[in-house]
Amino acid sequence: xxxxxxxxxxxxxxxxxxxxxxxxxxxxxxxxxxxxxxxxxxxxxxxxxxxxxxxxxxxxxxxxxxxxxxxxxxxxxxxxxxxxxxxxxxxxxxxxxxxxxxxxxxxxxxxxxxxxxxxxxxxxxxxxxxxxxxxxxxxxxxxxxxxxxxxxx
Amino acid sequence: xxxxxxxxxxxxxxxxxxxxxxxxxxxxxxxxxxxxxxxxxxxxxxxxxxxxxxxxxxxxxxxxxxxxxxxxxxxxxxxxxxxxxxxxxxxxxxxxxxxxxxxxxxxxxxxxxxxxxxxxxxxxxxxxxxxxxxxxxxxxxxxxxxxxxxxxx
Amino acid sequence: xxxxxxxxxxxxxxxxxxxxxxxxxxxxxxxxxxxxxxxxxxxxxxxxxxxxxxxxxxxxxxxxxxxxxxxxxxxxxxxxxxxxxxxxxxxxxxxxxxxxxxxxxxxxxxxxxxxxxxxxxxxxxxxxxxxxxxxxxxxxxxxxxxxxxxxxx
Amino acid sequence: xxxxxxxxxxxxxxxxxxxxxxxxxxxxxxxxxxxxxxxxxxxxxxxxxxxxxxxxxxxxxxxxxxxxxxxxxxxxxxxxxxxxxxxxxxxxxxxxxxxxxxxxxxxxxxxxxxxxxxxxxxxxxxxxxxxxxxxxxxxxxxxxxxxxxxxxx
Numbered sequence: 001x002x003x004x005x006x007x008x009x010x011x012x013x014x015x016x017x018x019x020x021x022x023x024x025x026x027x028x029x030x031x032x033x034x035x036x037x038x039x040x041x042x043x044x045x046x047x048x049x050x051x052x053x054x055x056x057x058x059x060x061x062x063x064x065x066x067x068x069x070x071x072x073x074x075x076x077x078x079x080x081x082x083x084x085x086x087x088x089x090x091x092x093x094x095x096x097x098x099x100x101x102x103x104x105x106x107x108x109x110x111x112x113x114x115x116x117x118x119x120x121x122x123x124x125x126x127x128x129x130x131x132x133x134x135x136x137x138x139x140x141x142x143x144x145x146x147x148x149x150x151x152x153x
Numbered sequence: 154x155x156x157x158x159x160x161x162x163x164x165x166x167x168x169x170x171x172x173x174x175x176x177x178x179x180x181x182x183x184x185x186x187x188x189x190x191x192x193x194x195x196x197x198x199x200x201x202x203x204x205x206x207x208x209x210x211x212x213x214x215x216x217x218x219x220x221x222x223x224x225x226x227x228x229x230x231x232x233x234x235x236x237x238x239x240x241x242x243x244x245x246x247x248x249x250x251x252x253x254x255x256x257x258x259x260x261x262x263x264x265x266x267x268x269x270x271x272x273x274x275x276x277x278x279x280x281x282x283x284x285x286x287x288x289x290x291x292x293x294x295x296x297x298x299x300x301x302x303x304x305x306x
Numbered sequence: 307x308x309x310x311x312x313x314x315x316x317x318x319x320x321x322x323x324x325x326x327x328x329x330x331x332x333x334x335x336x337x338x339x340x341x342x343x344x345x346x347x348x349x350x351x352x353x354x355x356x357x358x359x360x361x362x363x364x365x366x367x368x369x370x371x372x373x374x375x376x377x378x379x380x381x382x383x384x385x386x387x388x389x390x391x392x393x394x395x396x397x398x399x400x401x402x403x404x405x406x407x408x409x410x411x412x413x414x415x416x417x418x419x420x421x422x423x424x425x426x427x428x429x430x431x432x433x434x435x436x437x438x439x440x441x442x443x444x445x446x447x448x449x450x451x452x453x454x455x456x457x458x459x
Numbered sequence: 460x461x462x463x464x465x466x467x468x469x470x471x472x473x474x475x476x477x478x479x480x481x482x483x484x485x486x487x488x489x490x491x492x493x494x495x496x497x498x499x500x501x502x503x504x505x506x507x508x509x510x511x512x513x514x515x516x517x518x519x520x521x522x523x524x525x526x527x528x529x530x531x532x533x534x535x536x537x538x539x540x541x542x543x544x545x546x547x548x549x550x551x552x553x554x555x556x557x558x559x560x561x562x563x564x565x566x567x568x569x570x571x572x573x574x575x576x577x578x579x580x581x582x583x584x585x586x587x588x589x590x591x592x593x594x595x596x597x598x599x600x601x602x603x604x605x606x607x608x609x610x611x612x
Contacts, residue, residue, distance in 0.1 A: 400551065
């Protein structure tokens with residue numbers, strides 16, 4: 001399944017390994033149980049299965065957990081298009097919570113809208129998997145900044 | 154210490170107990186180790202001590218954890234001004250990450266800018282406690298919606 | 307040409323006339339030379355031809371003029387789905403300026419993402435027409451509130 | 460009157476002349492009748508007197524005109540802190556409309572929250588002058604990017 005709208009050309013042929021390595025070094029992602037899904041040029045998915053520990057007072061996945069995976073999917077979507085010695089930083093984002101995070105699994109999908117040497121703009125939406133159907137829960141726009149000459153490690 | 158800029162009059166005299174009760178029913182807050190600080194009319198603090206489990210790949214508190222407490226501080230700041238039978242929902246927010254979440258403790262401070270019957274707008278900033286000094290890491294604007302006739306439980 | 311992603315069912319069969327009437331009563335739209343394009347359920351275009359009076363110091367259409375038409379396209383996209391006695395209000399929006407407003411004409415396209423009884427969320431992007439091609443200049447997410455029992459006039 | 464919260468040290472002693480010169484070269488500001496007010500390091504005001512041509516269908520100043528001056532106040536607040544050969548660009552902003560733009564004059568106040576070599580974050584609020592009192596109508600957070608080696612002209 002290909003999620004990217006535009007055919008982006010990665011500068012680093014090893015972009016996927018770089019994304020997966022970076023993701024694996026984030027203790028918070030392991031702590032909440034998030035994992036990477038599809039990783040393509042300009043498009044990354046982050047999956048988060050339901051766990052009671054992640055919920056708010058009404059039993060739905062906490063908005064903060066949804067924001068966390070939306071942020072990560074956006075950051076790594078931008079990261080796929082960078083050169084091997086360039087790191088990425090979240091500048092800002094705005095998100096709307098459209099529906100509660102109710103379902104077996106939450107899937108954040110980050111798609112690069114506008115890559116850039118300095119700044120990359122990404123749409124990152126979160127879907128709840130409910131009975132096999134994906135329902136959009138969060139929509140967001142995110143701005144990321146490239147940090148040249150800084151390895152991610 | 155009083156954080157609220159404007160002297161808001163709470164409709165519910167038991168607003169603080171209501172906020173603390175609701176907060177205590179959020180499993181995700183306990184899971185990340187967040188706790189409530191000051192709770193005043195139109196002003197709420199959420200504290201998050203540093204834990205390695207909450208970090209990203211560079212050893213700082215993850216942006217998603219910062220967003221989580223910013224969101225909660227905003228939501229409960231709005232909640233303090235509602236009547237006893239009105240619940241609150243996060244509609245949307247935008248946040249800028251100004252500096253990394255580096256410090257012994259993160260403190261989110263939500264201050265109501267504009268209360269309303271339907272919508273409440275809140276400024277919610279996150280500070281990192283570094284050597285006794287508070288350094289602003291995140292600034293955000295959040296929109297919350299009141300849900301009349303719905304208890305929080 | 308149909309812009310709406312989802313097949314929205316209008317509550318008011320005269321939605322288009324209502325949108326065009328409301329638009330025509332906005333002096334600021336006439337003042338900057340904006341006009342309505344396509345008006346469909348959940349989708350509205352606002353067009354703004356280049357004029358030197360609308361530019362900033364580098365000769366491009368001012369970001370404020372782009373925001374103005376993005377805001378209007380979003381508001382009227384939401385308005386198409388409301389009942390005849392319900393008015394609409396912009397609550398908030400966030401926009402990213404991706405490229406300068408350079409071209410013969412700017413076209414804002416508002417598409418409803420999530421309709422609602424109280425709140426409607428809309429994606430509204432602005433494109434510059436450059437040599438017959440549409441180039442995205444602005445992307446935005448907007449939140450609108452329905453005001454029941456208030457005519458627009 | 461000093462609006463800046465923090466004591467910012469300008470890199471260019473002629474910052475005010477540079478701001479006023481740049482502002483005067485924006486045809487859209489003249490077209491809507493906006494003018495500069497206070498210009499201090501990290502703080503700029505833009506004033507917009509009421510004119511019927513600037514209104515929406517309910518007789519209030521159009522949200523797009525409010526966004527325009529909020530954007531300009533933010534951009535020039537950031538501009539005051541830049542070196543003489545550095546230009547400024549709006550990356551993105553998010554604004555909430557708190558109250559209608561109703562009054563004799565609208566005053567946008569941009570205050571730098573976090574200056575930076577690449578990015579500057581600014582709070583920019585718009586007040587309506589109603590019977591001598593300032594009422595907040597718009598609150599916004601804006602991100603600006605410095606463009607080194609580019610004169611503004």
